[in-house]
């Protein structure tokens with residue numbers, strides 16, 4: 191992916207042991223297509239050298255407001271005006287206090303103050319000891335920075351370099367990368383609530399065995415991520431898959447179709463959008479054996495009776511909120527042939543405004559896919575692309591179909 195292609199990021203490092211993670215972050219930003227200009231405070235240079243950051247960013251690192259390499263001798267102006275965003279990672283407690291006060295006695299704080307505030311966003315990834323993090327002064331400074339228009343990216347929790355355990359670790363490079371990518375996505379679903387089902391279900395035969403399918407959950411997880419990036423509050427009702435939960439998404443794990451139905455019905459009561467990507471098992475064994483079904487030596491296979499599972503999408507689509515248009519329902523169809531015919535029929539049978547068709551064997555487990563969007567007017571094709579790219583297109587398409595959001 192090249193989610194940061196064309197973006198120029200000023201990556202500011204301040205004094206903290208988390209500087210070692212900034213090297214990895216710089217590499218991840220470059221890999222995602224960004225150009226990265228590193229600026230380091232004197233304290234940051236105690237933890238990691240400019241040589242490392244220069245090698246990883248491919249650009250000379252700046253550290254002084256008196257840097258004569260700039261023809262006009264104004265690195266604070268030139269560097270801040272080039273940037274699409276300034277990311278401070280790690281941002282120390284001291285540096286936050288300096289930002290709050292509008293200090294300008296070294297290059298990094300100077301360029302943060304000098305940045306065109308409407309055009310160049312400032313993102314802050316704090317990193318410090320848990321006591322420093324919890325201190326009222328730090329919390330006060332955080333609130334003030336947010337009020338001054340900075341985006342606070344939060345902190346991680348766990349073991350700290352000082353030997354203590356708690357909140358205040360810098361987020362991992364991959365988390366920061368995901369947050370930065372999300373930051374640049376248009377907020378088409380701001381103030382909307384989205385529920386997504388994803389993955390297969392598992393219908394138990396006995397305590398050891400069950401019936402499931404090849405759905406990887408990747409498409410649903412990508413849609414949850416894309417909806418979150420677009421500013422929605424997202425709940426992902428996930429069948430048994432081993433995928434990581436997208437940043438900022440609330441996940442409810444379920445196993446069987448009936449569990450998925452119960453969780454989904456509870457979640458959609460306040461939602462604006464429901465996207466059913468889950469490959470729900472159509473049937474389940476009538477009864478789950480209490481103990482493992484054993485071979486009895488007779489050579490006779492056990493006879494398993496099946497019963498139909500509830501149709502989650504149909505149940506939600508028939509609810510009052512869906513029928514009145516308050517809840518916008520999107521279904522998926524995985525077919526092996528005659529995709530368009532089946533997709534059209536399925537949309538009508540489920541009574542939903544939008545159905546997304548794909549070819550099962552071409553999507554299960556893959557990182558890319560191609561989609562067919564079927565609505566009452568006709569069909570639109572989304573060409574083969576990564577599931578995340580398709581998810582972003584789909585999210586934009588859904589956003590355009592929603593009734594205007596109430597102003598906050």
Ligand code: C5P
Pocket residue numbers: 387447466467468469470471472499500501502503504520521522523524536
């Ligand atoms: O009926 P069919 O399985 O072909 O329809 C697929 C669509 O319906 C998908 O959106 C899927 O998530 C949803 N579905 C469901 N509950 C079921 C079966 C399918 O929500 N029991």
